[in-house]
Amino acid sequence: MARTLVIGGGIAGTAAALGLQKAGHEVALFEAHPDTAEDIGAFLTLATNGMRALAQLDATDAVTTIGFPLTSLRLLDRTGTEVTRAPLAGADDPALRYRCLRRGELNAALQAEAARRGMAVVHGARLVSVDDGPDGVTAHFADGSTATGDLLIGADGLNSAVRGQVAALEAQPRYAGQRVFYGYTDGTPATEDGGAMTMVRGSKSAFGYAVSPEGETYWFARTAGAPLPAGSPAHRTAGGRREELLLLLREDAGPAGDIVAAGAERMMVVNAAEMPLGTPWHAGRVLLIGDAAHAASPATGQGASMALEDAVVLAKALRDTPDPRTAFAVYEQHRRPRVEHNITVSGGISRGTHTPSRAGSAAPGATRVDDALIRQLAWETPLPAGADEEH
Numbered sequence: 176m177a178r179t180l181v182i183g184g185g186i187a188g189t190a191a192a193l194g195l196q197k198a199g200h201e202v203a204l205f206e207a208h209p210d211t212a213e214d215i216g217a218f219l220t221l222a223t224n225g226m227r228a229l230a231q232l233d234a235t236d237a238v239t240t241i242g243f244p245l246t247s248l249r250l251l252d253r254t255g256t257e258v259t260r261a262p263l264a265g266a267d268d269p270a271l272r273y274r275c276l277r278r279g280e281l282n283a284a285l286q287a288e289a290a291r292r293g294m295a296v297v298h299g300a301r302l303v304s305v306d307d308g309p310d311g312v313t314a315h316f317a318d319g320s321t322a323t324g325d326l327l328i329g330a331d332g333l334n335s336a337v338r339g340q341v342a343a344l345e346a347q348p349r350y351a352g353q354r355v356f357y358g359y360t361d362g363t364p365a366t367e368d369g370g371a372m373t374m375v376r377g378s379k380s381a382f383g384y385a386v387s388p389e390g391e392t393y394w395f396a397r398t399a400g401a402p403l404p405a406g407s408p409a410h411r412t413a414g415g416r417r418e419e420l421l422l423l424l425r426e427d428a429g430p431a432g433d434i435v436a437a438g439a440e441r442m443m444v445v446n447a448a449e450m451p452l453g454t455p456w457h458a459g460r461v462l463l464i465g466d467a468a469h470a471a472s473p474a475t476g477q478g479a480s481m482a483l484e485d486a487v488v489l490a491k492a493l494r495d496t497p498d499p500r501t502a503f504a505v506y507e508q509h510r511r512p513r514v515e516h517n518i519t520v521s522g523g524i525s526r527g528t529h530t531p532s533r534a535g536s537a538a539p540g541a542t543r544v545d546d547a548l549i550r551q552l553a554w555e556t557p558l559p560a561g562a563d564e565e566h
Contacts, residue, residue, distance in 0.1 A: 187465025
């Protein structure tokens, strides 16, 4: 039985750990944060493809106990007039419906599922170096502890410590052209039926929101501008950032300004970032997945769903291919075309150089789940011999 170290207890890492354990690996999961509440200020949308991947990991029930489902997509113009409304993919299947949830709650749910399955989940383990040798790979942590395995999976996000410690994998993310705000509003002026994700095409912003069954509005805004200075606070951002956002939103007559104004300063703002195309993903016994390998701007809302897809395809590649290095190459062959297509599309939306061809395709989680992807994710079938051309 191969022993695999997974660095990063977020969505990509914990899902990969679940998949690798299902494929027969002994897995140890290491998370730098002392608890599960990383990025408590942000929320995300899992699309149908992400929910399908969760089902292959037998983790649907762990996730559908949190957040709330989304079954339709509305598009408003800058005046607040509804332009289109359409059902979201998977609306008829409770296990495949889009789901809106807080990132920290999703992390906690997946980690709890890993622990329930008997997996070692170590918090407060901050990676400082990696030694990749002929007989194994060793992770060294800031507290002086070490762990050795046959393989090491770097799933530690955009600013990956694994990527920074393995010379052959060094690459830097770049600014994707937008600041992204996330916030929550109680007692919202939004009045439409629940279960809808509403997108507002503003003159100087892209705005989206969904109302939970409890009446809390989860909202985000994407605005162009210079990147936030390095080291600026993300959580509970200074009121000045909120006022800057309101000035942009108030230029339009839609609901965005009222939603943000009605809330307290329960918000955060981050730079939209992406990894350059073609950066290396694996070297020796080490492989990068999720945002560590292929972060995209959040314009398509596919980051979490792509990470869950990674977990399933990686587990299947290592299950079906005896030699790990060959398995890594097979994994990359299947994943790179799809995730780099997402980087390109999402980055184009963020920079204003790409206009979605389908109504709502810039909405969080919007994607076409095609037959090729369904075959790729299906646990009981081996990976196809060649990478699928569908994205």
